[in-house]
Every structure is written in C-alpha cells, then in structure tokens.
Amino acid sequence: GAGVSQSPRYKVAKRGQDVALRCDPISGHVSLFWYQQALGQGPEFLTYFQNEAQLDKSGLPSDRFFAERPEGSVSTLKIQRTQQEDSAVYLCASSPVSGVNEQFFGPGTRLTVL
Amino acid sequence: GDSVTQMEGPVTLSEEAFLTINCTYTATGYPSLFWYVQYPGEGLQLLLKATKADDKGSNKGFEATYRKETTSFHLEKGSVQVSDSAVYFCSNQAGTALIFGKGTTLSVSS
Numbered sequence: 001g002a003g004v005s006q007s008p009r010y011k012v013a014k015r016g017q018d019v020a021l022r023c024d025p026i027s028g029h030v031s032l033f034w035y036q037q038a039l040g041q042g043p044e045f046l047t048y049f050q051n052e053a054q055l056d057k058s059g060l061p062s063d064r065f066f067a068e069r070p071e072g073s074v075s076t077l078k079i080q081r082t083q084q085e086d087s088a089v090y091l092c093a094s095s096p097v098s099g100v101n102e103q104f105f106g107p108g109t110r111l112t113v114l
Numbered sequence: 115g116d117s118v119t120q121m122e123g124p125v126t127l128s129e130e131a132f133l134t135i136n137c138t139y140t141a142t143g144y145p146s147l148f149w150y151v152q153y154p155g156e157g158l159q160l161l162l163k164a165t166k167a168d169d170k171g172s173n174k175g176f177e178a179t180y181r182k183e184t185t186s187f188h189l190e191k192g193s194v195q196v197s198d199s200a201v202y203f204c205s206n207q208a209g210t211a212l213i214f215g216k217g218t219t220l221s222v223s224s
Binding site: 003004031033035040041042043044048049055057059091093100102103104105106107108 | 118138148150156158159160163203205209210211212213214215216217
C-alpha cells in the first residue's frame with residue numbers, strides 16, 4: 001500500500017516568505033508527527049496530532065511555526081516569515097495507534113531559505 | 115531531559131566485517147528503544163526495536179539488546195554487506211515523540 005507522502009519534495013524560499021508543507025499519512029493512521037532534521041543531525045520533534053487534535057506542540061521553535069490537521073488525515077506545516085535557520089528537511093511520520101509504536105516516515109521536504 | 119548519544123561516523127568497513135554502532139540513552143522512566151535506518155535517497159524506516167530491559171530486537175541480521183544497567187542499545191551485525199550502506203539512527207521513546215541520535219553513516223565496500 002501507499003506510504004506516507006510529502007509535498008513538495010524541495011522548496012526554495014526567500015527570507016521572509018511564508019511556506020506550507022503538506023503531509024499525507026498512511027490511510028487510517030491515528031497519530032501524525034512532524035520532525036525537523038538539520039544537516040548532519042538527527043530528526044527533532046516538532047509537534048504531534050492524534051486524529052485532528054494537536055496534543056503536543058512543545059517542539060515548535062517559534063510562533064512562526066504552525067501545524068494543522070483539520071480532518072484528522074492530511075496535515076500542513078506552515079512557516080511564516082521564513083528565516084535562514086529554518087533551512088532543514090521536514091519529516092512527517094504517522095502511526096496506526098497512539099502511544100509507543102512504530103512510526104512510518106515520509107521522504108521529507110527539503111526547505112532552503114535564501 | 116531525555117537524550118540519545120551514538121558513536122560518530124563515518125564507519126567504513128569491508129564486506130563481511132563485523133559491525134558495532136554504540137548507542138547510549140538517558141531517560142526518565144523506561145523508554146522503548148529503536149534503531150531506524152535511512153538508505154540513500156529513501157525515508158527513515160524502522161530496523162528493529164526493544165520495549166523492555168533485556169529484550170533483543172533483531173532484523174535483517176542486525177541485533178541490539180536493551181541494557182538497562184548500562185543504558186545502552188548497541189547495534190551489531192556479524193557480516194555486513196554493501197547493501198547495508200546507510201545512515202543509522204538510534205532513538206528512544208518515553209512519551210509520544212521519538213528522540214534521535216545524530217546518526218552514524220556506514221559505508222561498506224566490496
């Protein structure tokens with residue numbers, strides 16, 4: 001079956017622009033996660049949804065970052081007024097249930113802010 | 115807070131050599147432990163996991179044992195192949211999110 005998909009795969013933005021990154025999780029998966037992966041580093045947690053409820057957003061680095069999952073399936077991560085330090089790969093993962101479980105990752109969106 | 119520390123790479127081996135990638139963790143409570151792998155051009159995928167002390171996770175010839183006394187989860191494989199070349203991430207999960215190490219790049223040559 002289809003895995004987690006993300007779009008766009010690559011995004012170049014000028015500093016100050018707003019961007020929106022999309023994640024399509026595996027159908028029926030309850031949990032959805034966003035991670036940020038800087039070059040040469042491991043992924044770092046940004047936020048977590050259980051269905052449409054955003055239960056944890058403790059990893060969002062600033063109020064310029066906003067995520068939503070209005071119908072409990074597709075999710076969008078929005079970054080307002082992008083800065084150079086936002087350049088990273090943004091990973092989406094989904095899991096069939098809540099709690100400790102295997103997470104299935106998408107290929108990521110590589111964001112470059114000029 | 116919770117953290118994961120894994121050996122820095124790159125690790126360069128010849129085919130059929132023995133592999134060890136060290137991983138230690140800090141956590142409150144008793145986390146589940148994972149190794150994820152990222153092959154070139156692909157997304158992260160789960161390699162193996164262990165959910166309690168003394169559990170051994172295994173997959174594709176790789177093994178790792180959850181050692182609570184040393185807070186470690188070292189990854190081993192007895193005979194690596196060229197196709198094992200990838201970046202390996204150790205992670206723990208005590209709450210909802212995974213906490214990852216920085217990753218170790220493995221390069222295997224024939």
